[in-house]
Amino acid sequence: MFEEKAGELAGKIWEALNEGGELTGKQLKKNIKTRSDKDLYLALGWLLREGKLNVTEEEKDVLVSLK
Template identity: 40%
Template sequence: MAEKKTTKSAAATKAAEAKKATVKKTTAKKTEVALNAENVGFRAGDVYQALAAEGKALTWKEIAKVAKMSEEETLLGMGWLLKEGKILVSEDNRITLA
């Protein structure tokens, strides 16, 4: 018995190609942080306020969520506060007010 070959119609092929073309690729959003004393000071204030509001030790990722800022900005503010001796980092990497 002869088998029938199945072929895609031209319309089906074009529809499949169109579907592939419409798929969006998502890329990670890059955050640019202005490196100046004013901006770093504001980030430090945001970190300090987040820790004061929570009243307990937090990880730096938790601080970023509470303060609603990027992780880079959080680390920048933490550096300022560490230098001034305003925060302490425990052995389990939790940050608390000094």
């Protein structure tokens, strides 16, 4: 169940970054229509493991872009 959810959300994140360029974690949550930090980080972890993202920390948020 978690794998399906993570894969689905990872796809939404990839699409949002492909269209919008670099986005913050808050912007990504809005784009993938989730309120859960857990869901966001589950999907980001999936994409990070696949080596598809650049992630940096900016103040109290993350800044994410495609490699």
